Amino acid sequence: MKIKRKRYDGVDISCFVCLTIFALLIIVPFWNAVVISLETYSAYIRNPMAWVPGEFTWDNFEYLLKQSNGLIVAYANTIKVAVIGTLSGMLISIMAAYAFSQEFPGKKPLFYLMLLTMFFGGGLIPTYLLVKNLGLIDKHAAIILLSLTSTYNIIVMKNGFESIPRDLPEAAMIDGANELTIFARIMIPLQKPMIATFSLFTIVGYWNSWYWPMLVLNDSRKTVLQIFLRSLIASASQNVSMESAAMEEFQTYTLGIQMAAVIAVILPIMMVYPFLQKYFVKGVLVGGVKM
């Protein structure tokens, strides 16, 4: 028996062509950055659009590691902020989300207290002055505390806890477990997938944060990756406009070095993203349910 195959029609072909073009549009600038980071500056000048490095070299990465010690410091600081921030942020939001999934006196006003911050806040200047008054300038604690958790995360996790059947904790209660044991031994293990998803989002959020670090961290020993990258690029482009006088300085931050820094900053995300993509997608879908 012949298996009937549907022929490809116009819709199939145009979808395939459009999506392939879009995929190429995303990949090509990335690939270009990778190539630039792996070739000498003179090779880049000869052909800025090479598909493989013109003159292969590790020099740009070596420079970042040896000459400018900023990269290593920034890496260590970023890992510190991301790990501490994610652990403490997840802890605080899991606890709050579980609490909001239970009934207790005063739940409604506290919930509205949280909900309001979703639509309204103090804004940039008052928050900056608060950080200053708390003595958190040049402290990593400022970066960690400012983006510890969000109303959105808590609401979605609260819904997750609410979806657990009631008889499970009740049975444990009869066996003599108290509220905290139930929370730690039953509720958290049941929500592991969701906790993993939100942890991923939080850690990427800390990894990519640059705005508050830019405002708060002036000390170069406290710098984080995004700020390191920003200052490297900013100083290079400034030197271009200063022209000849600073030309020598400009040479030290060639585009090769800049792109090497870009690759160094995004490397961890690039390595894990293809494997974790489905968890990220799950995270956005779980939030799609109405509040």
Next chain:
Amino acid sequence: MDNRKRKLGIRMWRARYIYLLLLPYVVWLLIFHYGPMYGLLMAFKKYSARLGVWRSPWIGFANFKRIFITPGSVTAIKNTFLISFGRILFQFPFPIMLAIMITEMRGTKLKRVYQTIFTFPHFLSWVVVGAILTSFLSSNGGINTMLANMGMDKINFLSDSRNFLILLFASANWKGMGWSAIIYMAAIAGIDPTLYDAAKVDGASRLQQIRHITLACIRATIAIVLILDVGHIMSAGFDQIFNMRNPVVSNSVQILDTYVYDITFLATPDYGFSTAVGLFKAVINFAVLLLANKIVHIISGERMIG
């Protein structure tokens, strides 16, 4: 009455562990979200660092009046509206189209690879994306070399204000379109497949099916995303503009958020005025969100809030 009070006391005592779990979050919320709200008083004062927020003299709405007579902030307001409007026109429809194309495409494996590629840029910061795209689009960069090799004129992407505006929309799509498409793809996946079967029997072409079934069924999702987008009308994309602008174009893409940054951190700061601009922005955003919610509700019966 006394009895009632005692009962409340008992209920609260029973929930003591719940309060314990909630405590760290509430303390954090009060300090880092409600603390700054107290600072909003600055918007109504002639703030001096020496006197502090509370003791600085009240000046009513003077700071707000200044927003409308200072040339810098007037330009920023205009640009903010212009860019936000452009984003709704040139960014909002693309994730919908992308979602439809991905679901219509055949080949599960290729689909998965493409989706990984499309969603990846969302997880990079604008610092990174700005660096990559600026190098790629510069006058001596990759794309202009390619154009020159093909015998075409170079395009000035970065230092021509009209081109830069187009670049803003295009690069935002480049970064976020794949991620934004996910929500629509989920909505499409939830459509009852018998609808398509029935349409096929009736002889509907694939394009007709897309129009009359797919688009019709994800109307609610489209409405909600549109409401949320319109609710950000006064935030025209600070992260992107801040990381991609250059001195030649910075005036034409000066939005409220970049304006507040510039006057606060690059000049002698007037915290009272800066706070007023921020508060003005937040209030308009919130009002527009409610309005959009109302209008969409009247037109299509969908709503997000209330």
